[in-house]
Amino acid sequence: MSLPGRCARVDGGSASTYRRRMRLDVELRDRRILVGGTPQVLRAGEVHYFRLARDGWRRRLELLLEAGGDTVATYVPWGVHELADGTLDLTGRTRPELDLGAFLDLAAELGLLVFARPGPFQMAELRHEGLPGRIGRDHRDLVPVGWDAAPAPTPDLDVAAPRFLDLTRPWYAAVGEVLRPRLAPNGGPVVAVQLDNEVGMLSWVSNTPVLTEHAVAELRERVVAAPDRRPAAAYPAPDAPLEEWLAAVRSPSPELAPDLRVDLAELHRDRAARYLASLADLAREHGFGDVPLLVNVHGTAADSAAPLPIGISQLQRSWQGAVGGVAGMTAGSDHYVGSLSAAGAAEMHLAHAFLAATLGPDQPLTVLEHECGTGDYGGDLGAHVDPEAVDLKTRLLLAQGARLFNWYLFAGGANWSDPRPGEAQQRIGITGERHGAAAPVTPEGERGPAFASTAASMRAVADLERWAAVWEPEHDALAVGYLPSAFATEHVHPADEAGRALRADLEQHRFGGPRGILPRVLLAEGYRFGAVDLEDHDDDEDGRWPRVVVVGAGRVLDGGVQERLVEHVRAGGGLLLVGDLPELDLRGRPCTALADALGLRRTGEVRSGPRMPCDVRPAGGTTGWAEVTSSRVSALAPPSAPGAEVLAVEATSGKPCAVAVPLGEGSAVVVAADAPLPSGWYRSLVERLGAAPGLHVEGAAPGLVVATTATPEGERFLHLMATSGHPQRVRVSERDASGALMPLLGGRPVELAGRSGTILRLEPVQPDYGTGHRHQTLRGNE
Structure with missing residues (x-):
């Protein structure tokens, strides 16, 4: 399983004991991951080394190799490595x-x-x-308070505060001492580093915005710097004491709430970006930022x-x-x-x-926690994943071009006893x-019920890596339009009825x-589609918006999105908008540009x-489709x-609810309208706007x-x-440049068992990569 250029460990494990074979640069380029210049799907x-007895590491890593893996991923938990006396043990x-x-040396030894x-x-x-408990106990200014000054119900912290980064610096320095000599560019096995984990999740799930003094002071600076966005009587005066701003922001008035929702979303997004950029700088400062940094x-x-x-x-x-x-x-x-x-x-x-749609031209799509296992996370037989x-x-x-998969959690382990004064969890x-x-691998190190299926999926990726490392979806x-601001809804004050x-x-x-209907009907009708960020001002200007x-x-x-959609249509594009006719902006103000x-x-x-x-x-x-019941019609x-042209009406009143303009x-x-309208009708709408489905599938269930x-x-x-x-027993055709449907695979049918998949090379001849249900060789177009 070893790959060219990997390092061999010859004795005890210090940096000086490596016999380096080759220093491998790891690059992100053209939406690919290149290890030593070779595109790979990692x-x-x-595998959590810290949850395993040291003599059990080899067994888990050998099972990972057996399953088809080529990379081991692991958290390196600060709160586990920091001892009760505040010192660190990484050795x-x-x-x-x-x-x-x-652990890293053993991984390298095994390839x-x-x-x-x-x-x-x-x-x-x-x-x-995963953090030391002392941080929240000793630095109360980092512990968020949320709406109405209520304490956060989760172990969240104000990570964007300078004090938190100061506390993190010694941790990154200590980790750097271990990682730096073991980076791939230095002849070691480490090819990627993740910065923090799930930033913003705790705040979102608890509806608890970070409203520490530091965060609210930042908000005040932003509002004062943009007076045109500050309502005359909503925010406190620019020179009002911070205590007045804290009270106003934590318990917003109905007049302030609309602007605060938008302003807080912007603040938290900029703070998250600044925090992760600071971590990237710390990683580089301490020598482990010379490999891809992942979020x-x-x-x-x-x-x-x-x-x-x-x-x-x-x-x-x-x-x-930028x-x-x-x-x-x-x-x-x-x-x-x-x-x-x-x-x-x-x-x-x-x-x-x-x-x-948010990634740049060099940034590949990755999957940093790829769910595997039985799904019985509670251990009570209450859930099952087939x-x-x-x-x-x-x-x-x-098929969407992912270049890294991290099957999570691959191997179980144990939470060992670590009693500490003042800790409820021992x-x-x-x-x-x-x-x-x-x-897939049980805490005891045995192959679990999900091992075989997990291994099959890993091996399928390995079999296809030569092509999957470079192919792109067509x-x-x-x-489909992605609207970042429409998803900036994680924080709404409980009393803000208009916000809710x-x-x-x-x-x-x-x-x-x-009903999330559009991706379902587009896939069902043979469309191959991606997404476009409608709030990225460069995309439409650069011609990256497609025809429809x-x-x-x-x-x-959002008002800016409405205006860009208008310009897109005026310039010859097509727009299918499903749901309602927009008439408000994100602050709830009238906005009818579209x-x-x-x-x-x-x-x-x-x-x-x-x-x-x-x-x-x-x-x-017309009789193109039968009358359907809708939960709501505008x-x-x-x-x-x-x-x-009026395309559809509310049946009782006859008033239009779908129009073409x-x-x-x-x-x-x-x-x-919120109605289960036929997928074929949606296809006809997209076709009239200028985009026919590229694939036609005959006989699909x-x-x-x-x-x-x-x-x-x-x-x-x-x-x-x-x-x-x-x-499934289907025949697939593809639309050529003239619009004619041309049979793929010589018109021969493809058969699939339920809950299975296959990947067929269209040209030249190539074996079918199936799931084990059937293996046959099909010929592509000739």
């Missing part, structure tokens, strides 16, 4: 399992690369989220990827920088979506398309003594329209009730623009996802994933 498995002088260098995650925050079900994005919840863009929105400024992306840095997802239903696959696709899920999730993300972790019972002439209403509107529509932009939006939509340009006006709303169904039907008595005034050189379609990728050399691959239990 296959990591998370095993007090406990053998704390010898970080020896494994290393992905190190030194925090300072780690989460990982560790006491105090882990949180956000999946309740087996759904729909909340993931909240984390993207919170953190994207950290890897984007323009084109921060060199040497990229982002990765952290997902826990269970068994991956057919609807969940569409959510996963869209969430990662949104993440990819074994096919890890394979399907891997295939889905490979173990290093919060999950009892056994940790990671759901992992997209049709459309993209705005948040509800955004949550209902921002992730692919009402599909947007899920309700009554609330509606005014299209000559549209919202006249009312009809909601379905127990005795009053709300139905939608095609306009003009009535629109008849469009006045020349050439405008020409504007300049392009046209827009607005669907102002529900749950089939189809995609294509291509390498720079022109090698192309067809990806098919049956995400439901339905068996």
Whole structure:
């Protein structure tokens, strides 16, 4: 399993004992990870050395190699390595399992690369989220207070405060002493380092904005520096004492709340970016910043990827920088979506398309916590993830161009007893003594029920690495619009009724329209699509918006985005907006730039009730689809623009709820209803706007996802994933430049068992990379 250029350890483990074979630079370039100049898809498995007896390390790493991994990932927890007396043990002088260098050396000896995650925050079900408990106890100014000066209910800290960075510096210095000589450019195994972990997650899930004195002082500076944005009587006077600002911000008046929601979101996003940039500087200062630095994005919840863009929105400024992306840095997802239903696959696709839309031209998509295991995290048989899920999730993300996977948690371990004065939790972790019972490798070091399926997914990536390390997803002439500001909803004061209403509107529509319908219907209709950041001012100017932009939006939509959408259409583009007609900005103020340009006006709303169904039907008595029941319909005034057309109406009143409007050189379609309209109708809308589906799949049962990728050399691959239990027997055609459908694979059918996938090389002949259900050789186009 060893790769060229890896280092060999010949004795005890100090830096001087290495016999270096080759110094390998690790680069991020053209959305690829290059190790020693060779593109790779890194296959990591998370193994927590500190939760294992030292003589058990080799067994877990050998099982990782057996499974097909080439990289070991691990947290390096500050709060575990810091002893009760405040000193650090990274050499095993007090406990053998704390010898970080020896663990990294063993990985190198076995031919494994290393992905190190030194925090300072780690989460990982560790006491105090992996930090020393003394920080919160001894530095109360770092402990957040939130709304109404209530203390944070989580172990969060004000990480952007200078004091926290000062406290972190000695930790990074000590870690640097171990990591620096073991970086790949220095002849060691460490190829990547993660900065902190899930920044902003604790604040989001608890609706507790960081309103420390330091944070509110920063907010005051920003507001005073931008007087045009400060309401006359809402914020305190610029020269008012900080205590007055603290009181106003922590318990905002109804007059202040609308601006505060937006201003706090901006403040927290800039503070997160500054914090992560400071950590990157510390890593470089202490010698371990010469490999890619990665940012882990949180956000999946309740087996759904729909909340993931909240984390993207919170953190994207950290890897984007001023323009084109921060060199040497990229982002990765952290997902826990269970068994991956057919609807969940569409959510996963869209969430990662949104993440990819924020990455610069050199920044690859990565997956920093790739869920594996049985799913029984509570150990009470209360949950189960089927074994096919890890394979399907891997295939889905490979088709989107992921270059690093970290199967998490690969090996379980133990939370050993570490009693300390004043600590309620007397173990290093919060999950009892056994940790990671759901992992593919059990806490006792045995192959668990999920080992075989996890290994199969790793080996599939290994088999495909030659191509998967460089291929890119192919997209049709459309993209789904990503709206970062629509996901800036993590903090709303409990008494802010207007804010809660705005948040509800955004949550209902921002992730692919009402019901999250757009990614499902686009995939079902054969569209290959990515996403575009509608708030990135450079994207549309650089021509990176495709012909058609599909947007899920309700009554609330940022004014700048409305104006850019108008310009896109006027310049010849197409817009499909599904949800409602926007009429408010993010502060709740009237904003009708898009509606005014299209000559549209919202006249009312009809909601379905127990005795009053709300139905939608095609306009003009057409019979293209049957009348359907909607939970809500917005009535629109008849469009006045020349050439405008009513497409659908509310059945009882006959009032328009879906219209097509020409504007300049392009046209827009607005669907102002929350209704399960037919997927074929949505396809017809996108086609009339100028984007036909690139693929046509004959005979598909529900749950089939189809995609294509291509390498720079022109090698192309067809990806098919049956995400439901339905068996599939399909024929796939592709639309050529003239619009004609040309059969792929010579018109031969492809068969898939339910919950399985395959990747077929279209040209030339190549074996099928299946899941073990069937293996056959299919010929591509000739």
